[in-house]
Amino acid sequence: MVRSPLRLSHRQVEEFLRSRRQWIADRLAEATDARSVIPPLPGAGFVHHRGQVISWDGTAAALERWQRTEALAVFGAHLERLLPALGVAQVRYHSLAVRKMRRRWGSCSANGKITLNEYLIRVPDACSEAVVAHEIAHLVYMDHGPRFHALVRQILPNYEEADQVLNGWTAMLKDLSPSTNNGARGPVEHHVLWFDSDQDALAQSSSKALVNADAIISGVRPSM
Ligand SMILES: [Zn+2]
Structure with a gap:
């Protein structure tokens, strides 16, 4: 739903939305990128390394050193x-x-x-x-x-x-x-x-x- 001041005609609202559509689409795409760029870790024992998900069965200290x-x-x-x-x-x-x-x-x-x-x-x-x-x-x-x-x-x-x-x-x-x-x-x-x-x-x-x-x-x- 879009709230609009009463004096704006239906056509004016549509025009406004059309002009904003690309902007809205761009912002949504950005938000989606930000969420999806990091591959999710399946659970404990997995870590990101050089953009990939790798498994790690050593200690946290050893991981840090490596x-x-x-x-x-x-x-x-x-x-x-x-x-x-x-x-x-x-x-x-x-x-x-x-x-x-x-x-x-x-x-x-x-x-x-x-x-x-x-x-x-x-x-x-x-x-x-x-x-x-x-x-x-x-x-x-x-x-x-x-x-x-x-x-x-x-x-x-x-x-x-x-x-x-x-x-x-x-x-x-x-x-x-x-x-x-x-x-x-x-x-x-x-x-x-x-x-x-x-x-x-x-x-x-x-x-x-x-x-x-x-x-x-x-x-x-x-x-x-
Ligand atoms: Zn700088």
Whole structure:
């Protein structure tokens, strides 16, 4: 049922509805996408990994360790693949770290340290790749202006599409344990990539390190 002021004719109401129909259809499609993008877990012992549902019969701690290792490997590979698109600006890159965050997918500090949410290992690779593209573009532009977006599209032409899918996965973060936080200092796996001028290639190593999380910026969707 649609309530309308009495003075609006039946025809006017129909015209209004027709003009709004596409808008309503678009909003419904978006809502449906957001619900269906995350494949449901059949029950305990299943977990999301790189956009798929996998079974896991180990402990939660072992799962966490394994996914963190996978996160460093997968995100490190995204970085190595995308960083050359920055040209000389790639030397501004300092290091990659992963940590659990509830309100951010990633961040990039002014001194070139990129921190990614380790839960990104649960979303499809195309989505974690989009976050990497986003963060390395911050090595050049620290804002979200038009030049920043042009650079992101240059680094990753399908960025918008992957970012839309990532939006649908945001709901996953809301279901996580409240003990996970952004601001705490804590041990994280630290993955370092640097430009090796002797070999003219990106080299890498891993170590344990302490990272200081940046200020929390919360919003409707996780920031990055
Ligand atoms: Zn950003």
